[in-house]
Each structure stands twice: as structure tokens, then as C-alpha cells.
Amino acid sequence: MSQIIKFFEDYEASKKIEGKLLYNHSLAKSSWLGVGGAAEVFYLCESSSQLSDILKKCPKKFSRTVIGQGSNILIRDGGIKGLVIKLGKNFQNINRSKEGIIAGGATLDRVIAKYCEKESLSGLEFLSGIPGNIGGAFAMNAGCYNNDLDQVFYAAEGLDYNGNKIKLKKCDVTLDYRHNPMSSSTIFTQVSLLASKGNQKDIKNKIEKIFKDRILAQPRGIKTGGSTFKNPDEKTSSLKAWELIQKSDCHKIKLDGVSFSKKHSNFIENKQNVSANLIEDFCRLVQKNVFEKTGVELLMEIKILGER
């Protein structure tokens, strides 16, 4: 038995777990790409105080990884060593605040958008277009249609990987394009978002338009991870990642069941349930070809986690 499993078996024997602790738990269903190995220890967390206790007591030599809804991760076939944390339903809640709303870290982005529609709150319609939960969105600085989390968050709470409480205000952190500098060491349990009184019909119309646009522009009902590569910054290239992929003819590459979507040439489709390693190889091949043909180094937007 591994040392970390022994640690958690002893922990479980001494305390009731609020949530679930699972050992060698397959993560394939925890990722939209539908592949990946097992978490050595998987903790579906239902209590902030227990999460803090676990993080404080779990020796630092065991790595910590947090996942959300898995819409932006590729989990390698060798799985993830150490502790994998996912926030459970006790972190799915929305409350009104003076500035807008406060959402628990596991609240789905689209649920927040719908809540705002019901409450006639404007400014967060774009969240209806982003899969995943608000903890993941904050960690990724997710966005669409010229909006992103950086523009709308005003505070956040969480725990660092040693179990200490973190309280952030907007002025404490700057989120860059698809990047939050704190996400590699923090579990975001709550995010506070600006929203203002609006016209319910306008909000509804915006959400419907986003839904229709997405149907036209993105594949649906298939295993994908959204945008595979980040768009380069303007100094590096005026072309977007999908344009560079097309320019390099990489949209035509097929690697044993992995290819780009015909609807969106930066969205991978995992049609034949291939291995995570093959999907990673596909990404590396595309990066190599794009670099050779255009001189631009495409950076991954999808987060690759775990061991090959």
C-alpha cells in the first residue's frame, strides 16, 4: 500500500469524512475528454474546515491537485499521484451581495448565468457559454465574447495547499489571458462577481444568442476539451490559434481517432476513445508543425495533469 493511501486510511479511521475518499479512483469520467488514469487518493470534499484539516495534516511531500468539472484538463494515462481534490455539492450555492453575487466554487457557470437572468442581474451572461464551474473559471480566467473572469470578479476565497485560508480582493491579484497566478497553489472555494440590475428580457436574449452562436461555432455532444491552444499574444502573431492550425494544415491531421473538429479547428475531438497519451502526442505534433511552418510556438490552454 502506498504511503499516502496509508495516511488517508488512518485519517479515515480517526474522523468521519464529509464527502468521499476513494483510492486508486479512475478519473476518466472526471474529464470532458473522457480519458485518463486514476487518482491515487481522490477526495470529493464537502467541507472547507475538513479540507483545511486534511491539507494541514497531509505531509507536504504528497502532491495536491484540484479539478473542477474537467472541461479543460487532459489527465494522462498514468493517473495523478498524491491527493486529487474536487469540491462537492456543498460548494454549489449562490447568494446576492451588494456588488452582485457570491458563488460557491463548485457552482456551474451556466447555473450562475441562469440565476442572474432570474434575478434580473446583468454582466454575467457570458458565463452561460462556458462549461465547468466557477472555481475552474476563476483558476483559468475563463472568458468569451470579450469578457473574462478578471473583468467581473471582485473577491475570492480559498485555501492554500497547506490548508491556510486565503481571502483575495480584486487589487490582490491580476488575472492574465487564461491564467491565474495563484491557481497552482490554491483551491478556490468561493468567487464573488460583479453584476448590476438589468432588464430581464435583455439578459435572456443575450444568453439565448450565446447559446445559438455556440451551436454554430463549436462541436456538441463529443469528447473535447475546448480550445486546445491559447491564442498567441498580438506581439507574437496577429493570427489566432485556429488560424495558425489551418495555415499549417494541421486541421487535416488525424492520429488514430484524434483530430480537430470540422466546426472549430482548435477543438480536439476524441472520437474513438483513444488514450490520453495519444491525445498529448497529437498536441505535440501540432505544436511542432505549426512552429516549423509559421515560427509561432503554440502554448497549451488545456492543462495536462498527471503521469504518462
Ligand SMILES: Cc1cc2nc3c(=O)[nH]c(=O)nc-3n(C[C@H](O)[C@H](O)[C@H](O)COP(=O)(O)OP(=O)(O)OC[C@H]3O[C@@H](n4cnc5c(N)ncnc54)[C@H](O)[C@@H]3O)c2cc1C
Ligand atoms: C465545449 C467547450 C467549450 C469551452 N469554451 C470555453 C470558452 O468559451 N472560454 C473559456 O475560457 N474556456 C472554455 N472552455 C474551457 C473550460 O470550459 C474552462 O476553462 C472552464 O473554466 C474550466 O472549468 P472546469 O470546472 O471544467 O475546470 P477543470 O477543467 O476541471 O480545471 C481547469 C483548471 O482549473 C483548475 N481548477 C479547477 N477548479 C479549481 C478550484 N476550485 N480551485 C483552483 N483551481 C481549480 C484545475 O486545477 C485546472 O488547472 C471550453 C471547454 C469546452 C469543453
